Amino acid sequence: MSDQQSRPKFRWHIIVFLAPAVLVYTAVMIYPLFNTLRLSLFTEVDQERVFVGLQNFQTLFGETVWSSQFWNALGNNFWFFIIHMLVQNPIGVALAAILSHPKLRFASFYRSAIFIPTILSFVIVGFAWKLILSPIWGIAPGMLDAVGLKSLYAPWLGKEAYALTTLSLVSVWQFVGIPMMLIYAALLSIPDEILEAAEVEGITGLSAFWKIKLPLILPSIGIISILTFVANFNAFDLIYAAQGALAGPDYSTDILGTFMYRTFFGFQLQLGDPHMGSTIASAMFAIILVGVCLYLFGIQSRMRRYQF
């Protein structure tokens, strides 16, 4: 290595190679992140920034006006996450399992088509579903009518009881492609010898999936779960596009992202408050950090990884 020979000389080129990335990353991502945590300890009095310690957190968790909104958003966010885990990931795994069948024809066509919703923006997805589910246009009631289930129809996005679940399912519809692709990749990487050995033992079809493939793709399912968790707890766009910043009806679709946006930026009569916004951001940071740590130390380190 030339490193050894040039030891006495300071290797400037390492600095030159690293500097741009480290500078941009530090200045635009890491520093603002910590600055946001710091700002949550301040408030504004007469247009001046005053240090108030943990008072903002006291307001957020202690005053009912704030705390009821926060717990509502957090609870909704958990429901949003649970639906993704229960619907999106199993469908993704099932689709990937079917697609990975070696003799399946048109597999690449199905794969590309099912991935299309994932590339669309939240604005398109939010409005498209809003129109389709709308009682004015009548596509959803019309289609239910065609199969004789018209009585099941309700203006789902407008009803407090259904709106959040409906939006979660729309989001599932949009993102099913991601677990599908990642699991598909994991399934392809299982060596044929293992599957052939199982076949010799008489394990084929569904039982091969449950007994051999599923245990082998568990690490990928773990990664997908944590990616889903992080993405859900910082979601905002879909709710904003479909229901606006007020996350109606009556805050029933409010999640942490929309709550933070309203608080920080203000909306209609409510004035924006960057310090309370930072406080909510800090709470979100803590939640995401706890989730990621649980995954890294609780799940990933215990999971057995197979090297082929």
Next chain:
Amino acid sequence: MNAARQNRFNTIAAHGALILYTLIALFPVFVIVINSFKTRKAIFREPLALPSADSFSLIGYETVLKQGDFFLYFQNSMIVTIGSLFFILLFGAMAAFALAEYRFKGNTVMGLYLALGIMIPIRIGTVAILEMMVQTGLVNTLWALILVYTAQGLPLAVFILSEFMRQVSDDLKNAGRIDGLSEYRIFFSLVLPLVRPAMATVAVFNMIPIWNDLWFPLILAPAEEVKTLTLGSQVFIGQFVTDWNAVLSALSLAILPVMTLYVIFSRQLIRGITSGAVK
């Protein structure tokens, strides 16, 4: 005989399930696009029918092109996306090369530091980012967005690219050194061309989230002349809620560029995901 029949049944069931899901995935896009070419009456009377000679109309598109500055929005989105990708790839590759090629004090720490951002979303720091952009006068400029997206994309780019750069043969680089090439020449003319496929993967991964982002354009660059296509269509649709022709046409126009990108890059994207670049 029995096994063969079982097999046929399985194949049909597999295709049935996939076709059903493909229909679910494509149906909304299909409905939006066909209805954008119909008259208002036809949209409501027969929402699932294809536009016929009778019901065909471009009135929605006319409204959109007259009222909204979609060409400008499109141009802004292009500048932001291409600019961000350029910096992510250039800076990311340089840092990845430094981490993969040289042994120096703090190498591992630097790698971990840069990897932090893979898991922690940049949105958490929005309050302070906005404050910084206001102080530096970058608010309502495309530079604000380019900087944010570059910072957001760098961690994963460095991670993926350094994996690939470790595979570049040492002999090649050492031969270059013996020939008297500088470290910069070795990076730009020997290593970069070899990791081009990995760069393409990184570019495709970053392209779609940047193009589709609503949060940062809404907060950092909401002014008319710097609106991106995503924000522009969101605002436009919000204003024209009751004009169904215009809304459907605006949605179709917003779908068009992403679909074009997808058709061009889907093979690259799928190869990138399935080659295990994100494990």
